[in-house]
Amino acid sequence: MRRSIFLYLFIFAALIALITYINGRNYQEVLEKDLISLRKKYIAQEQELDSIEDSQMLQPLSFTLEQHQEAADYFNKLGWTVEEVKQNVTDQLLELNLTEGGNPLVPFIGQGRGFQVNDTRFINHKWVLVNFSDNYQWGELLVTYTIKDDKTINLETTASVLNEKYR
Known part of the structure; x- marks a missing residue:
């Protein structure tokens, strides 16, 4: 069992x-x-x-100077090429960084060294987007550039925005 x-x-x-x-x-x-x-x-x-x-x-990006045929024609009438305009405007923007207190095109007061232009993106034959920073804050500018008859370039801030870094 x-x-x-x-x-x-x-x-x-x-x-x-x-x-x-x-x-x-x-x-x-x-x-x-x-x-x-x-x-x-x-x-x-x-x-x-x-x-x-x-x-x-x-x-392709639709807002670039290289693809803007009317802008190229405009520069050709003035005796410039697209690359020459880009180089001269960028050089002038970077040269303004050497001004004491930061770049005078930036309408904001920076901390420490002042605001400096970092990067540019050309939209057309009149406007350039500019990225700026002072290592604590950053922002963007819309700069209007005009080429005068004496082959000088005039820069003017059209619009600006300032962003603070998140810590």
Whole structure:
């Protein structure tokens, strides 16, 4: 009798272990299928995002001096090339950085060394976007430049914005 009870207990434990193994295996297969489908969706989304980024990178900026034919014609009438104008305006903007207290085109008071022009982006034959900073704050200017008959360039601040660094 004792022997048959142990035999039944052993068979019962073996059946429980077999059922647990089969259920665990089925659960693992379902999880693997879900994981594979999620990976496929993720890869498809990444490819879609990459294609969107690539198409956006291939589109040229619409506001650049190099692609502005009317600006090139305007400069040619004055006896200048686009590159000469860009170089002269940029040089003049950077030269103004040497002024004590910072660049006078920046209508803000900077901390320490004053505001200095860092970067420029030419929009057309009259406007240039200027990035400036004093190591604590930064901002942008819209500078209007005009070329006079005596081949001098006049710079004037049209609009400005100042941002503070987040600490």
